[in-house]
Amino acid sequence: MSTPQQFPASERRVDLDWVRIGAFGLLIFYHVGMLYVSWDFHIKSAHRLTWLEPVMLLLNPWRLSLLFLVSGFASRFMLRKYHLGAFIRSRSARLLIPLVFGMLVIVPPQSYLQIVEALGYPAGFADFYTRHYLAFGSQFCPNPCIVLPTWNHLWFVVYLWVYTVALVGLLWPWPALADRLGTRLAALLAGPWVLIVPCLLFVVWRRFLFPAFPSTHALFGDWYNHADYATAFLIGFLLAQQDSVWRGIERQRWIALVAAATLFALFIGVRAGLLAPSLVPRWFASAAYGCYQWLAMAAVLGFARRHFTADGPVRRYLTDAIFPYYIVHQTAIIMIAHALRGSGLSAGGEAAIVIGGTVLTCIATYEAVRRIAWLRPLFGLRLEVRRPAGLAQQPA
16 A cells, blocks of 8 residues: 655655646536536537536535635645735736737637527627727627627636735734744644535535525625635635645545435436425535535545655646637637537537637647747746746735
């Protein structure tokens, strides 16, 4: 049996690099899945795959929160290299430049094709872009009613930058606050409490905030998501140097996995009406969802810490590539899916082409961008062509 890995506080966490790569990589498959389920998306396939929704629900509660947690961890280690002013300048450049570029160049085809498919918009892309996309207001109301310009999938970048700015605002007058809170939080999460206390927090957010503030990704008024993602971000930030907590998560990875699987099965049972309402309180689904959220993250973190510790050229390549992949992937999905509309392909054939085409688009984009100096900052890469790779240097 393998032995637990020991990670000094100053060492790069290769396992979290792999977690970040895997979580971003899942976005391609998740957003392709959005073409085939009943949930709202920018465009839809003619095919519906009802069996896919439980599979996507398996990922949906924790995949984005996990990214914010890893981003919090990375932010803490960046602060070991920069003072607060330099940190926020570096973070802003790595996040806001790609955001603005993405909103002006990458995202507009998504909105255009959404309107083409929803309303049969007769004019070309240039007409849409100049007359509607840059209107800075609601367009095409009442159905669909979209606010343009938009950030669509780049909302993650916006939220991460806001949390970073808020964090710097707290640390500026109290630079030692992170160390003090991290030490106290680590003591609170000793033993089994590392699985219990965060679980209770996510349950509270799901039970009391989600009904009043459903997910919008619109920044203002999106209070459930802010509670959810900011909690994950702070957990990663405050516990980044608390190795005892990470060892505890690794030791309890199997407990977290079994408990997460059990809660997910119960959540699906309630959602599908398989469990009698007389036996299950109405609030149980929310509690199961919230607790599953943290336990799934803990299981991923624990197993990654134990098994995903190998470094090499693949990890170094993907650590840089994954953020540009994220920027372009959804536009590629939507453009390829639209091109296949009316092709008569089966769902499997269509999905295979969309996935394959999206992956190739991501690879080609990154290979071009990393070789052209002026394009690098537009996709979240440093200006220099060669730099040391590592989680703490990543933009998200």
